[in-house]
Structure formats: C-alpha cells, structure tokens
Amino acid sequence: MKLFLVPTPVGNLGDMTYRGVEVLKSVDLILAEDTRTSRVLLQHYGIDTPLQSYHIFNEHQTVAALVERLKAGTTLAVITDAGTPGISDPGFLLVREALKEGVEVECLPGATAFVPALIDSGLPCDRFVFLGFLPHKKGRQTAINALAAEERTMIVYESPYRLVKLMEELAAVLGVERQVSVSREISKLHAETARGTLADVLAHFRQKEVKGEIVVILAGKTA
Secondary structure: EEEOOOOOOOOOHOOOOOOHHHHHOOEEEEEEOOOHHHHHHHHHHOOOOOOEOOOOOOHHHHHHHHHHHHHHHEEEEHHHEEEEOOOOOOOOOHHHHHHOOOEEEEEEEOOOOOHHHHHHHOOOOOOOEEEEEEEOOOHHHHHHHHHHHHHHHEEEEOOOOOHHHHHHHHHHOOOOOOEEEEEEOOOOOOOEEEEEEHHHHHHHHHHHOEEEEEEEEEEEOOO
C-alpha cells in the first residue's frame, strides 16, 4: 500500500533515474497522463507494468477509486508526460486524498523543467516564486499586473503559441528593460535559452517559429 510519484525526463530519455526505472518496474500499476507518450519511455527501459490513464480531465472522477485500491494493498506510481507529477500536472489531488486515508506517499527526486531553466538564466535563484501557467483569459491581466511589485525571481510556464504575446504583455507592464531568460526544449537536441531584456528576447522570438515547452524566468523588481 504505497503511492509513488516518479519524475520522467523533460527531454532526453537518458535523464531518467535508475531508481525511477526500478520503481516503475516494481509497482502494480502506473497512472500515466498520456499512455501513448508514456509507452515510449517504458518501452525504452523495458518496463511492462500495466498502464492506466490519469489526467486533468479524469482525476476528480477517479481519485476515490484509486485511493480505495491503495488501501486494499495496491502499489501505484504516477507519471506525467514530462517532469515531476504535481508541478503544473496531475498528482496533487491523489496525494492529498491518499495521505488523508493513511496511505504512504513518496515522491522520487528527478526532472523538473523549471530548475535547469532557473539555474541557466543567470538571474538570482536564492529567492524565487513559481507561478506555473498564468490564466489564459479571465484574470490574466490582473495576474500580470501583480508581477510588477514582485522582488523575487519569477518562474512562469507558457505555451509556444502564446510566448510572444506573453513577452508583449510583460513588456507593457514591467518595462522593456526588465531582464528575462526563456528556455525551451530543455535537454533536447534543439534546446535553447535566450537571455536579455524583454525587448531583446521579444525581438528574438518574433523572428522565428517557436516550438517546445517554454519556461520563462523573469527578474524581480529592483530598488
């Protein structure tokens, strides 16, 4: 009776940990955000543990049944398409309910996209705030306006399709001279990090087709 949260590579499959592979081989069932994506990883490491779909659209409906399976003695592991479950991905609800019912929970150390992006940025990383994805529509402008007073380094996830728009919105509120670092395709063949002012980075991404998962590291307000 145990729930494992197992980080998976954000890019290069070689970033999977030995222990992560061992846990995925040993559990009774793996809950995967997208079973098609996860099968590529599992096949690469010779893992034949059964898979079940577990994602943002069904987690509320399935969490009670999954907790009952855990209480009955089943050992489960949660994985997402990339990174650590619960960080802008499914996982939190199941962890919360499992702990309420006395189920042992363990999150393995491993890949999380914002950590390498933060370190690579060259911006202060002693104090930072993780914001995940900003609201797409309702509340978006309010959220961006609130960033103006933040003194800590800020971490934001964004879709490649909205990156240029986000840079424009940030520049309008924080000023074009605010320092920023944008990382995409972390640990993949075409990994890229663009650093500079919001004006510089906006100009860079306006000139190209943006692909891959995006992590934006934004400098905090200075005195």
